[in-house]
Amino acid sequence: MNLRDIVKILDAKVLxxxxxxxxxxxxxxxxDLMSDVLAFAKPGSLIITGxxxxxxxxxxxxxxxxxxxxxxxxxxxxETLELARELDIPVLSTRYILFETSxxxxxxxxxxxxxxxxxxxxxx
Amino acid sequence: MDWxxxxxxxxxxxxxxxxxxxxxxxKKILKNLKISDEILRRTAIVxxxxxxxxxxxxxxxxxxxxxxxDKILISVDDVGPGIEDIELAMQEGYSTATDRIREMxxxxxxxxxxxxxxxxxxxxxxxVNKGTHLSIIINRMExxx
Ligand SMILES: Nc1ncnc2c1ncn2[C@@H]1O[C@H](COP(=O)(O)OP(=O)(O)OP(=O)(O)O)[C@@H](O)[C@H]1O
Ligand SMILES: [Mg+2]
Numbered sequence: 010m011n012l013r014d015i016v017k018i019l020d021a022k023v024l025x026x027x028x029x030x031x032x033x034x035x036x037x038x039x040x041d042l043m044s045d046v047l048a049f050a051k052p053g054s055l056i057i058t059g060x061x062x063x064x065x066x067x068x069x070x071x072x073x074x075x076x077x078x079x080x081x082x083x084x085x086x087x088e089t090l091e092l093a094r095e096l097d098i099p100v101l102s103t104r105y106i107l108f109e110t111s112x113x114x115x116x117x118x119x120x121x122x123x124x125x126x127x128x129x130x131x132x133x
Numbered sequence: 134m135d136w137x138x139x140x141x142x143x144x145x146x147x148x149x150x151x152x153x154x155x156x157x158x159x160k161k162i163l164k165n166l167k168i169s170d171e172i173l174r175r176t177a178i179v180x181x182x183x184x185x186x187x188x189x190x191x192x193x194x195x196x197x198x199x200x201x202x203d204k205i206l207i208s209v210d211d212v213g214p215g216i217e218d219i220e221l222a223m224q225e226g227y228s229t230a231t232d233r234i235r236e237m238x239x240x241x242x243x244x245x246x247x248x249x250x251x252x253x254x255x256x257x258x259x260x261v262n263k264g265t266h267l268s269i270i271i272n273r274m275e276x277x278x
Contacts, residue, residue, distance in 0.1 A: 042241050071178060073174060
């Protein structure tokens with residue numbers, strides 16, 4: 010599965026990274042809490058969130074995320090998108106809610122980058 | 134000791150616009166130094182959490198980064214309110230974050246614990262109404278955890 014497939018499945022808009030749609034996606038992490046994304050997300054994951062502030066892009070960059078998928082039809086402001094372009098983070102936006110977005114992707118074979126939080130540990 | 138790399142980054146408290154800028158810069162530098170992906174990632178997380186804490190809670194701060202053949206040393210100094218009870222601050226979920234911080238998706242009380250988890254050594258010193266100092270070591274040789 011790549012970002013282009015995700016665009017189709019979720020009827021998503023590509024806001025940044027039209028040229029990066031071949032990027033392969035295997036795992037994802039959904040949250041509106043960046044503290045948790047930072048603590049629990051693994052590298053190479055798609056970050057699914059309803060937050061649109063620029064900090065989400067910087068967090069994705071720090072974590073080597075393959076992209077950002079914004080839910081609930083939200084569109085980040087120009088500054089956020091410019092930052093994403095600068096840091097080379099693809100940004101998609103879908104109208105589906107977080108639950109539906111995650112469920113639909115899971116049904117297509119994308120899994121959580123962690124299944125459960127057993128012990129809080131950032132090492133893989 | 135001869136350093137492979139050493140540099141300092143100053144961080145302005147309350148400047149939420151720039152939150153994470155220094156960390157991304159540091160990550161870029163480390164990438165050019167051919168630090169392995171896993172170590173790079175742990176260092177980036179540690180630096181980012183530290184930067185966010187300076188911006189969120191302190192007046193100003195400095196992140197010092199030194200890279201040697203086998204270690205990454207990060208020392209973080211800020212001038213600010215300090216932490217009264219470090220043990221409490223280290224607890225998962227403890228946070229005094231303001232609404233401004235929570236709006237950005239932060240303030241869950243995970244940061245210091247995340248720093249600890251990503252480092253091989255962490256020491257915290259703090260003095261109320263003066264500031265906070267973190268001393269962090271990340272070994273470049275990966276080890277089983
Ligand atoms: N540099 C600092 N100066 C003063 N107080 C601090 C500093 N760093 C942390 N603290 C205090 O320790 C608490 C816990 O910090 P921690 O980074 O673990 O969580 P947080 O910043 O509240 O949330 P998160 O990091 O998960 O977004 C903070 O809410 C704050 O009260
Ligand atoms: Mg914090």
